[in-house]
Amino acid sequence: MPAAGLDRDAIVRVALTQLDEVGLEALSLRRVAKDLGVHPSALYYHFTNKQELLDEMARAIIADALNLADAPHRQRWDDWLVFLARTQRRAVRTHRDGAILMFRSRPTAADQLAYLDTLIQLLITDGFTAEGAGRAFSAVSGYAIGIAAAEQQRANIALDPAVLEKIGAHSGFATIAEAAAAEDAAFEHGLHWLIEGMRAELAAAPSNSA
Template identity: 40%
Template structure:
């Protein structure tokens, strides 16, 4: 086994490489240690458990996401929200089980603070309260995570299709007893890009209607 001292970044990079090969379930500290040609206890010097490693992996993923995000100076809150969720989805789709890794993790640094501040500022400048702005951002973020988790269950990586999600087979299996359920297979399990964009438009419209600045005569409170 190698005796070269590891640093945290080496472990995270190895973990992200393996993630695309084995998925989240197959990603163990023992397997990462083998990839790095070290004994498993060497990893515990940096990460006390798998969750601590996942936190660091999510932080690294976000840093890369932020580096590739478009510049949005002067953008509206709608433009900020849509662009941030498109960027997040693309980043998550770059890794097998990327959304599962991201979900429920805690960033180990503050790479999210600057883009979050810019997005909240766009909301507040448009008349949202800070709290309503935060809830709107959270709503969109959790939608994207959930959407990509479901998308990656069907297409673990772009161009890869998981077994059991053939629309024609699904239609034949459900049969004529449930015609509506049988007919919507394509809406549920195909063309995720279009479905994501449609859902984003729906979320923006919902935020405008429920969390946005009160309109004359409106009784809604953000």
């Protein structure tokens, strides 16, 4: 029997708080149960294992970061990939170890799977092959999550004066650090390069050149 007043959302919210406090590796169902004031077995009514909890946590941070007001008004592949990238980056940056969580989670919920079906079909309709559509999604999603992880890591490095002193005098690092300092602009520029590369490849495809 489920514990009174305990549901999946309550567990996920406590788990996200724990994520920020102790990080992903230290997060456990036992620790979450302790904060909820229940026996660990009570959580297994809602989640079979830690992986299922991670899946739901990742889904929750995307939902929290989702701004439907920014959603594309046109059914264009590039608009939707840009929207995907911006949403994923925003989500990852809201929590400690957000990038690792996203990479370790699985899109198991019905709405997540339906979204992926819709997005891939949109890409195919607009000229991508099925393989190309999968690669386009992976490239944009990987870029968004990866750049957010790098941004968070840079913030950690900036807190250590010894590290900055050691590497700050090197021109290569200084150039990269300067370029990355304006995080939003750097992210948008990289995303633009990705999308433009896809546009160029689509335009050069035999079916689009006739």
